[in-house]
Amino acid sequence: MTAVLETIELTRHFGQIAAAERITTSFQIGEWVGIVGANGAGKTTFLNLITGYIKPESGQVLYLGRDITGLPPRRIVQLGIARSFQVPQLYAGLTVSEHLLIALAARERQGLNPWRPLRQRTLESEAMALLTRFGLQDDAQRPITELPEGKRKLLDIAVSFALQPRLLLLDEPTSGIGAEEAMQVMETLLSALRPSGVTVIFVEHDMEVVKRYAQRVLLLEHGRVVADGTPMQVLQGGGEARIPLARQRGRI
Numbered sequence: 001m002t003a004v005l006e007t008i009e010l011t012r013h014f015g016q017i018a019a020a021e022r023i024t025t026s027f028q029i030g031e032w033v034g035i036v037g038a039n040g041a042g043k044t045t046f047l048n049l050i051t052g053y054i055k056p057e058s059g060q061v062l063y064l065g066r067d068i069t070g071l072p073p074r075r076i077v078q079l080g081i082a083r084s085f086q087v088p089q090l091y092a093g094l095t096v097s098e099h100l101l102i103a104l105a106a107r108e109r110q111g112l113n114p115w116r117p118l119r120q121r122t123l124e125s126e127a128m129a130l131l132t133r134f135g136l137q138d139d140a141q142r143p144i145t146e147l148p149e150g151k152r153k154l155l156d157i158a159v160s161f162a163l164q165p166r167l168l169l170l171d172e173p174t175s176g177i178g179a180e181e182a183m184q185v186m187e188t189l190l191s192a193l194r195p196s197g198v199t200v201i202f203v204e205h206d207m208e209v210v211k212r213y214a215q216r217v218l219l220l221e222h223g224r225v226v227a228d229g230t231p232m233q234v235l236q237g238g239g240e241a242r243i244p245l246a247r248q249r250g251r252i
């Protein structure tokens, strides 16, 4: 198997807090990996270090064998790593399809293209195809303020996916929604993303989601990887007991 991403001894502190402590791991092409751990364990920090939102004190991030440590987030997106955030990054005044059109236009950097009217139509059909892929085709003209949270999550991820990443990092794709809707969101993601072969790393608090959708799980504690294996190995090997129940769904 080929690693799409490797981190080597990745380390970052905030004051006395170890948010990432010598994280050495790698992710294979097409793999779906769940990142779990208690509140403040360093899950978001790990995604921030990979995507350039924060810089490590030491250690390296290698993407397809290339050192991308310390590159600015925009450059990292251009190379093929996209992400979603814990809170969806959407704009209240825009419709669902406008979000995708803007993402696609940004990708194309179409600015001075003389064939712009023609290109516009192509982008519109690509936006529609993406919406259909993420089960949002009937919501295309709705302002995002009217969408239920599950669909807002899906739209946010569709926008990231529009950038044609090879690696997609999702920070809590099912937070803020009920257990049933969470499974629907994950099913939609599976059918939308799996055929593309994109590697998916997702932070998740719902252990049922992790068991069903992660091929591999990393358990973080105080910025360290303390377990790495199949969901069965990590969660049933005592890992689940190490994640405070207070953060599991329905008990927040």
Ligand SMILES: Nc1ncnc2c1ncn2[C@@H]1O[C@H](COP(=O)(O)OP(=O)(O)OP(=O)(O)O)[C@@H](O)[C@H]1O
Binding pocket: 014, 017, 018, 019, 037, 038, 039, 040, 041, 042, 043, 044, 045, 046
């Ligand atoms: N920009 C920052 N400035 C100061 N401290 C930070 C910063 N980002 C993270 N931290 C601290 O680093 C630790 C790890 O935070 P992080 O957000 O990565 O945790 P998390 O595992 O994503 O938690 P949650 O499940 O609540 O989202 C926490 O103690 C947090 O307070």
Ligand SMILES: [Mg+2]
Binding pocket: 043, 044, 045, 086
């Ligand atoms: Mg977080």
